[in-house]
Amino acid sequence: NAGVTQTPKFQVLKTGQSMTLQCAQDMNHEYMSWYRQDPGMGLRLIHYSVGAGITDQGEVPNGYNVSRSTTEDFPLRLLSAAPSQTSVYFCASTSKGAGNSPLHFGNGTRLTVT
Amino acid sequence: AQRVTQPEKLLSVFKGAPVELKCNYSYSGSPELFWYVQYSRQRLQLLLRHISRESIKGFTADLNKGETSFHLKKPFAQEEDSAMYYCALSGLGGTYKYIFGTGTRLKVLA
Numbered sequence: 001n002a003g004v005t006q007t008p009k010f011q012v013l014k015t016g017q018s019m020t021l022q023c024a025q026d027m028n029h030e031y032m033s034w035y036r037q038d039p040g041m042g043l044r045l046i047h048y049s050v051g052a053g054i055t056d057q058g059e060v061p062n063g064y065n066v067s068r069s070t071t072e073d074f075p076l077r078l079l080s081a082a083p084s085q086t087s088v089y090f091c092a093s094t095s096k097g098a099g100n101s102p103l104h105f106g107n108g109t110r111l112t113v114t
Numbered sequence: 115a116q117r118v119t120q121p122e123k124l125l126s127v128f129k130g131a132p133v134e135l136k137c138n139y140s141y142s143g144s145p146e147l148f149w150y151v152q153y154s155r156q157r158l159q160l161l162l163r164h165i166s167r168e169s170i171k172g173f174t175a176d177l178n179k180g181e182t183s184f185h186l187k188k189p190f191a192q193e194e195d196s197a198m199y200y201c202a203l204s205g206l207g208g209t210y211k212y213i214f215g216t217g218t219r220l221k222v223l224a
Contacts, residue, residue: 043158043214043217045214059213102150
Protein backbone atom coordinates (compact mmCIF):
# COMPACT_ATOMS: atom_id res chain seq x y z
CA ASN A 1 0.00 0.00 0.00
CA ALA A 2 2.08 2.91 -1.32
CA GLY A 3 -0.33 5.75 -0.46
CA VAL A 4 1.06 9.10 -1.68
CA THR A 5 4.45 8.91 -3.38
CA GLN A 6 6.60 11.94 -4.09
CA THR A 7 9.74 12.10 -6.19
CA PRO A 8 12.46 13.22 -5.92
CA LYS A 9 13.20 13.41 -2.19
CA PHE A 10 15.89 16.04 -2.65
CA GLN A 11 16.68 18.46 -5.48
CA VAL A 12 19.10 21.31 -5.99
CA LEU A 13 18.41 23.77 -8.79
CA LYS A 14 20.10 26.86 -10.08
CA THR A 15 18.11 30.03 -10.49
CA GLY A 16 16.18 29.96 -13.74
CA GLN A 17 16.13 26.20 -14.14
CA SER A 18 12.87 24.33 -14.48
CA MET A 19 11.76 21.07 -13.00
CA THR A 20 8.73 18.97 -12.14
CA LEU A 21 7.95 17.51 -8.75
CA GLN A 22 6.05 14.28 -9.11
CA CYS A 23 3.15 13.12 -6.96
CA ALA A 24 1.19 9.91 -7.36
CA GLN A 25 -1.46 8.27 -5.21
CA ASP A 26 -2.96 4.80 -5.48
CA MET A 27 -6.04 5.34 -3.31
CA ASN A 28 -8.33 6.66 -6.06
CA HIS A 29 -8.57 9.98 -4.24
CA GLU A 30 -10.36 12.75 -6.09
CA TYR A 31 -8.73 15.61 -4.20
CA MET A 32 -5.00 16.30 -4.50
CA SER A 33 -3.00 19.30 -3.39
CA TRP A 34 0.47 20.77 -3.08
CA TYR A 35 1.80 22.60 -0.03
CA ARG A 36 5.07 24.24 0.76
CA GLN A 37 6.44 24.17 4.30
CA ASP A 38 8.61 27.04 5.45
CA PRO A 39 9.90 27.79 8.97
CA GLY A 40 7.53 30.05 10.85
CA MET A 41 4.98 29.99 8.05
CA GLY A 42 3.57 26.51 8.37
CA LEU A 43 1.99 24.80 5.41
CA ARG A 44 0.76 27.00 2.61
CA LEU A 45 -1.45 25.74 -0.17
CA ILE A 46 0.01 26.20 -3.65
CA HIS A 47 -2.48 24.49 -5.97
CA TYR A 48 -5.16 21.88 -5.61
CA SER A 49 -7.40 19.69 -7.73
CA VAL A 50 -10.82 18.21 -7.02
CA GLY A 51 -10.66 15.77 -9.92
CA ALA A 52 -9.04 14.95 -13.23
CA GLY A 53 -9.03 17.97 -15.51
CA ILE A 54 -9.83 20.41 -12.69
CA THR A 55 -7.23 22.54 -10.92
CA ASP A 56 -7.35 25.72 -8.89
CA GLN A 57 -5.00 28.11 -7.14
CA GLY A 58 -4.25 28.12 -3.45
CA GLU A 59 -2.63 30.81 -1.30
CA VAL A 60 0.76 30.97 -3.03
CA PRO A 61 0.39 29.86 -6.68
CA ASN A 62 2.83 32.27 -8.35
CA GLY A 63 5.77 30.55 -10.01
CA TYR A 64 4.09 27.14 -10.06
CA ASN A 65 1.96 25.28 -12.59
CA VAL A 66 -0.05 22.10 -12.17
CA SER A 67 -2.12 19.76 -14.30
CA ARG A 68 -4.33 16.78 -13.52
CA SER A 69 -4.65 14.52 -16.52
CA THR A 70 -5.31 11.39 -14.45
CA THR A 71 -6.80 10.69 -11.04
CA GLU A 72 -3.50 9.24 -9.83
CA ASP A 73 -0.99 11.96 -10.76
CA PHE A 74 -0.64 15.62 -9.85
CA PRO A 75 2.74 17.03 -10.90
CA LEU A 76 3.97 20.45 -9.79
CA ARG A 77 6.06 22.41 -12.28
CA LEU A 78 8.52 25.17 -11.53
CA LEU A 79 9.06 26.99 -14.82
CA SER A 80 11.91 29.24 -13.71
CA ALA A 81 13.18 28.47 -10.23
CA ALA A 82 13.95 31.29 -7.82
CA PRO A 83 15.73 31.22 -4.43
CA SER A 84 12.40 32.12 -2.79
CA GLN A 85 11.13 28.71 -3.86
CA THR A 86 13.61 26.96 -1.60
CA SER A 87 11.32 24.96 0.62
CA VAL A 88 9.96 21.53 1.49
CA TYR A 89 7.07 20.55 -0.75
CA PHE A 90 4.31 18.18 0.30
CA CYS A 91 1.69 16.53 -1.83
CA ALA A 92 -1.51 15.42 -0.13
CA SER A 93 -4.70 13.69 -1.20
CA THR A 94 -8.06 12.75 0.19
CA SER A 95 -11.36 11.30 -0.93
CA LYS A 96 -14.57 13.20 -1.42
CA GLY A 97 -17.46 11.85 0.52
CA ALA A 98 -19.73 12.52 3.44
CA GLY A 99 -17.83 15.05 5.47
CA ASN A 100 -14.22 15.97 4.78
CA SER A 101 -11.82 13.10 4.99
CA PRO A 102 -8.37 13.75 6.42
CA LEU A 103 -5.42 14.38 4.13
CA HIS A 104 -2.85 11.72 3.32
CA PHE A 105 0.60 13.19 2.85
CA GLY A 106 3.65 12.20 0.87
CA ASN A 107 7.13 12.18 2.39
CA GLY A 108 8.01 15.54 0.94
CA THR A 109 10.56 16.94 -1.51
CA ARG A 110 13.30 19.19 -0.16
CA LEU A 111 14.15 21.74 -2.85
CA THR A 112 17.08 24.15 -2.74
CA VAL A 113 17.43 26.88 -5.34
CA THR A 114 20.85 28.54 -5.49
CA ALA B 115 -10.97 35.74 5.85
CA GLN B 116 -10.54 32.07 6.57
CA ARG B 117 -7.61 31.61 8.87
CA VAL B 118 -6.08 29.24 11.38
CA THR B 119 -3.94 30.77 14.11
CA GLN B 120 -1.48 28.92 16.30
CA PRO B 121 0.03 31.57 18.55
CA GLU B 122 2.94 29.53 19.92
CA LYS B 123 5.85 28.62 17.67
CA LEU B 124 7.53 26.60 20.41
CA LEU B 125 6.18 25.04 23.55
CA SER B 126 8.51 23.36 26.02
CA VAL B 127 7.17 21.29 28.90
CA PHE B 128 8.60 18.75 31.28
CA LYS B 129 7.69 15.09 31.07
CA GLY B 130 4.52 14.44 33.04
CA ALA B 131 3.31 18.02 32.84
CA PRO B 132 0.03 18.95 31.14
CA VAL B 133 0.14 20.20 27.56
CA GLU B 134 -2.16 22.59 25.73
CA LEU B 135 -1.49 23.60 22.14
CA LYS B 136 -3.67 26.50 21.13
CA CYS B 137 -5.58 26.83 17.87
CA ASN B 138 -8.05 29.52 16.90
CA TYR B 139 -9.84 29.77 13.62
CA SER B 140 -11.79 32.22 11.53
CA TYR B 141 -14.46 30.78 9.28
CA SER B 142 -17.97 31.91 8.44
CA GLY B 143 -19.55 28.49 7.91
CA SER B 144 -19.38 25.18 9.76
CA PRO B 145 -15.77 24.05 9.67
CA GLU B 146 -14.15 20.74 10.22
CA LEU B 147 -11.07 20.98 12.39
CA PHE B 148 -8.12 18.64 12.48
CA TRP B 149 -4.82 18.24 14.29
CA TYR B 150 -1.91 16.85 12.29
CA VAL B 151 1.45 15.81 13.72
CA GLN B 152 4.87 15.52 12.15
CA TYR B 153 7.43 13.51 14.09
CA SER B 154 11.08 13.89 13.25
CA ARG B 155 11.87 12.53 9.77
CA GLN B 156 8.32 11.32 9.25
CA ARG B 157 5.49 12.48 7.06
CA LEU B 158 2.59 14.53 8.34
CA GLN B 159 -0.16 12.37 9.72
CA LEU B 160 -3.58 12.89 11.16
CA LEU B 161 -3.70 12.98 14.95
CA LEU B 162 -7.39 13.63 15.47
CA ARG B 163 -10.43 15.37 14.06
CA HIS B 164 -13.20 17.11 15.94
CA ILE B 165 -16.09 15.10 14.53
CA SER B 166 -14.59 11.89 15.89
CA ARG B 167 -14.51 13.18 19.45
CA GLU B 168 -11.91 10.55 20.31
CA SER B 169 -8.66 10.49 22.23
CA ILE B 170 -5.53 9.56 20.30
CA LYS B 171 -2.26 8.90 22.15
CA GLY B 172 -3.83 10.60 25.15
CA PHE B 173 -4.59 13.79 23.24
CA THR B 174 -8.03 15.35 23.06
CA ALA B 175 -9.40 18.46 21.40
CA ASP B 176 -12.79 20.09 21.77
CA LEU B 177 -14.29 22.43 19.25
CA ASN B 178 -15.53 25.60 20.95
CA LYS B 179 -17.60 27.48 18.41
CA GLY B 180 -18.19 30.39 20.75
CA GLU B 181 -14.49 31.02 21.17
CA THR B 182 -13.66 29.66 17.68
CA SER B 183 -11.01 27.46 19.21
CA PHE B 184 -9.82 23.88 18.87
CA HIS B 185 -7.09 23.52 21.47
CA LEU B 186 -5.15 20.26 21.74
CA LYS B 187 -4.66 18.92 25.25
CA LYS B 188 -2.90 16.09 27.01
CA PRO B 189 -2.82 15.71 30.79
CA PHE B 190 0.65 14.14 31.05
CA ALA B 191 3.24 14.80 28.35
CA GLN B 192 5.63 12.07 27.24
CA GLU B 193 9.02 12.50 25.55
CA GLU B 194 7.70 10.76 22.44
CA ASP B 195 5.14 13.54 22.05
CA SER B 196 7.91 15.87 20.91
CA ALA B 197 6.95 16.85 17.36
CA MET B 198 5.52 19.57 15.16
CA TYR B 199 1.77 20.00 15.51
CA TYR B 200 -0.45 21.65 12.94
CA CYS B 201 -4.05 22.71 13.34
CA ALA B 202 -6.05 22.60 10.09
CA LEU B 203 -9.47 23.63 8.88
CA SER B 204 -11.48 22.25 5.99
CA GLY B 205 -14.90 22.50 4.51
CA LEU B 206 -14.26 25.78 2.81
CA GLY B 207 -17.18 26.32 0.52
CA GLY B 208 -17.35 22.66 -0.41
CA THR B 209 -14.09 22.89 -2.33
CA TYR B 210 -12.24 20.58 0.02
CA LYS B 211 -9.52 23.16 0.56
CA TYR B 212 -7.56 22.63 3.73
CA ILE B 213 -5.97 25.61 5.49
CA PHE B 214 -3.20 25.02 8.01
CA GLY B 215 -1.88 27.06 10.89
CA THR B 216 1.79 27.93 11.22
CA GLY B 217 2.44 25.04 13.54
CA THR B 218 3.68 24.62 17.11
CA ARG B 219 6.82 22.69 17.94
CA LEU B 220 6.35 20.76 21.16
CA LYS B 221 9.44 19.78 23.10
CA VAL B 222 8.98 17.48 26.06
CA LEU B 223 11.95 17.66 28.37
CA ALA B 224 13.10 14.76 30.51
